[in-house]
Amino acid sequence: MVLRRPIQRASLRVRFNSTAPDNAPKASDNEIWLRKLSNNRKLAHAPEVSQKIQPASSSQDHRNRFEIISTPPDTSFIGVKAPLSEFTSLSHIQSNNQRHAQAKKFVDVRILKCRSGQGGDGAVSFFRDAGRAIGPPDGGDGGDGGSVFVQAIEGLNSLAKLKTSYIAEDGANGAAKQLDGARGKDVLISVPVGTVVKWCLNPSAVRSFIEKFKNRGTVNLRQLLEQNKVSLQCTGRFEMDQKPSFIQLFRESYEAGEGWHFKGKDEEYHLEKNWFKQLKEKVSIYDLELASSELSADKFPLLGIDLDKPSDRPICLVKGGKGGLGNMHFLTNLIRNPRFSKMGRSGLEQFFMFELKSLADIGLVGLPNAGKSTILNKISKARPKIGHWEFTTTHPSIGTFNVGAEGFGFTVADIPGIIKDASKDKGMGLEFLRHIQRSKGWTIVVSLEREDPLADLQLLISELGGMEEVARKNVLVVCNKADIEPHNPQSLDKFLDVQGFCETQNWDIIPISALKGENIDLLIEKMARCAETSAT
Ligand SMILES: Nc1nc2c(ncn2[C@@H]2O[C@H](COP(=O)(O)OP(=O)(O)OP(=O)(O)O)[C@@H](O)[C@H]2O)c(=O)[nH]1
Known part of the structure; x- marks a missing residue:
């Protein structure tokens, strides 16, 4: 404990003359x-x-x-x-x-x-x-x-x-x-x-x-x-x-x-x-x-x-x-x-x-070009820049929107696309992960346009820190671009592969077309659920 000085002088500005009080310690x-x-x-x-x-x-x-x-x-x-x-x-x-x-x-x-x-x-x-x-x-x-x-x-x-x-x-x-x-x-x-x-x-x-x-x-x-x-x-x-x-x-x-x-x-x-x-x-x-x-x-x-x-x-x-x-x-x-x-x-x-660190309820993650910004654009008031080149998203954007008449609201953070070896600092690295670390739920977007969406999902999981890290969150997997070759049996197989994997993890999954606005209402419902409760 610090001892106080012996005397607390009353004023900071004391004129010391014959009439002014002398507050100096004796x-x-x-x-x-x-x-x-x-x-x-x-x-x-x-x-x-x-x-x-x-x-x-x-x-x-x-x-x-x-x-x-x-x-x-x-x-x-x-x-x-x-x-x-x-x-x-x-x-x-x-x-x-x-x-x-x-x-x-x-x-x-x-x-x-x-x-x-x-x-x-x-x-x-x-x-x-x-x-x-x-x-x-x-x-x-x-x-x-x-x-x-x-x-x-x-x-x-x-x-x-x-x-x-x-x-x-x-x-x-x-x-x-x-x-x-x-x-x-x-x-x-x-x-x-x-x-x-x-x-x-x-x-x-x-x-x-x-x-x-x-x-x-x-x-x-x-x-x-x-x-x-x-x-x-x-x-x-x-x-x-x-x-x-x-x-x-x-x-x-x-x-x-x-x-x-x-x-x-x-x-x-x-x-x-x-x-x-x-x-x-x-x-x-x-x-x-x-x-x-x-x-x-x-x-x-x-x-x-x-x-x-x-x-x-x-x-x-x-x-x-x-x-x-x-x-x-x-x-x-x-x-x-x-x-x-x-x-x-x-x-x-x-x-x-x-x-x-953003405080968004849901973190939207995916490989570049998977269509995250298009999804966010469709479902939220936010209008992130959309383009067909990779790394359109150069910084996180947050969208807020309400579901149902009661207006349960949640926020979604869109971060730049994650690529292979992002955790080793490739692409834009994982610096933006801080924006989804606090989110209760992660919505992982894969594109059915890609050759092997399941392999993409597994790569994302590994870049996000592995199963242990991802399993801490509520996970919703979104298979986007379902409009591309919808009647091709190979497209369906790709979706079923991802679905099979999600079932083993107890994760929710949904096919959508963000571009055509297909299944967006159901996506919003599922995202609301993803935001609602914490997995752990
Ligand atoms: N056919 C089709 N194209 C889509 C769909 N959703 C998005 N796209 C297109 O895919 C391209 C990339 O979409 P973005 O929303 O910018 O993708 P992103 O995941 O945000 O990309 P990054 O910012 O690089 O991470 C754009 O040309 C979109 O028009 C979809 O459902 N169907």
């Missing part, structure tokens, strides 16, 4: 405060101020993405290793790539630098007036640095307008006449509902790490980010819980007992005086308390913050540094002329990844 107040600090010595312990992020080669087993490598009491924090891909964005790293530049038109992932303000320094000043050339110390405290907050609000639908860095203001320095410095202004980042905020690595550090591999032949970025790990220091939710829940962040501030600001006589002069050495020792307990309160504030959920509802209040990402104490706090019966004050504590600079 020497006796300061002595009580310093004595309390000494008594607290046993409680305070030096925090381990280090967070090493060292990519290290790992095994191929990615099932356990967060591997615990050490736990208290052996270390202060829970050591966790996780693949680099958890803490960076592949599309961000690939931003120079042409193919991905096209996909970037719709911005659904951003990496932002956030820095909180540094605390202002405490002032060294002494009261003066006509009657007294030098009076008691009256240097005010530095103001606290501003913090960076995030808030999800309705009405926004893209991350495109976010800046690349958000820097909160530093606290102002304290001044003479007991004037505290002003608090640094906070910064608020407004994002759309559906945004997930995750702590991430500095992108330039990731890029320079990747550079090292470029000389060693062809690099598959996805594999590189999967196979190399980051070591993090984490904490549990409760003291006794050793399950990692938060990443511990560290700010680089002065060490306990340091961070003095001297005026007139320098540090060397003061360090020779026993009275200063004793004071420094006591104040180092205060510094430790500040450092430990920083440690409890400087944490971020390991799995990120899911802003799936409008935020009631802004959430702090990085907290501003505490302002330093002015010299009036160091007046004691022994120290009559404290010509020193404390510096403000540092702010915190971290990177965060903002991912926009």
Whole structure:
């Protein structure tokens, strides 16, 4: 717990003259405060101020993405290793790539630098007036640095307008006449509902790490980010819980007992005086308390913050540094002329990844050209661009529509077509999968125009993460383009193959022609069912 300063001064702007109230702490107040600090010595312990992020080669087993490598009491924090891909964005790293530049038109992932303000320094000043050339110390405290907050609000639908860095203001320095410095202004980042905020690595550090591999032949970025790990220091939710829940962040501030600001006589002069050495020792307990309160504030959920509802209040990402104490706090019966004050504590600079995940009830997936956009166009108010070339859909679009008189509504997200090896970053990759991850149901579209629609379905399942992943959802398989050669027995066989497979999985299936609008009403009913309940 951080001890409060001995006296809370009533006003930020106090004129110290013969008529104005003197709110500076008295020497006796300061002595009580310093004595309390000494008594607290046993409680305070030096925090381990280090967070090493060292990519290290790992095994191929990615099932356990967060591997615990050490736990208290052996270390202060829970050591966790996780693949680099958890803490960076592949599309961000690939931003120079042409193919991905096209996909970037719709911005659904951003990496932002956030820095909180540094605390202002405490002032060294002494009261003066006509009657007294030098009076008691009256240097005010530095103001606290501003913090960076995030808030999800309705009405926004893209991350495109976010800046690349958000820097909160530093606290102002304290001044003479007991004037505290002003608090640094906070910064608020407004994002759309559906945004997930995750702590991430500095992108330039990731890029320079990747550079090292470029000389060693062809690099598959996805594999590189999967196979190399980051070591993090984490904490549990409760003291006794050793399950990692938060990443511990560290700010680089002065060490306990340091961070003095001297005026007139320098540090060397003061360090020779026993009275200063004793004071420094006591104040180092205060510094430790500040450092430990920083440690409890400087944490971020390991799995990120899911802003799936409008935020009631802004959430702090990085907290501003505490302002330093002015010299009036160091007046004691022994120290009559404290010509020193404390510096403000540092702010915190971290990177965060903002991912926009659609909240659609149903995710519409299929190979390119299967007719997803045509289906969505037919059934929803949305009018996605339709074309007969592949990758017409370059960014997710969401359609909302109502079923029946009661108007049960659901939303459908159309994502770009998935191709073979999309999970290995072919085609437009699987970056858009985030938009259907939260959907209760997946509607998988295959085209009966293709040679082997069942093989297409199986390929899609494999690219979507395998049967285990797909089985978590309500699945509806749509066999589109049933209008092409409807009387050809081969067309019917193709449909029956897919139907046979769906029956073994207990999945619903429907043949349709999106182009001709055939079976669309039944499709809507089935999709409504697909959206209604969760499979798990
Ligand atoms: N004959 C026939 N053609 C269809 C049908 N549905 C869609 N098409 C055509 O198939 C082509 C591709 O349709 P889209 O809806 O753009 O396909 P998509 O799956 O969204 O494609 P991507 O955006 O590349 O993923 C277009 O030329 C459509 O007119 C259908 O039921 N029958």
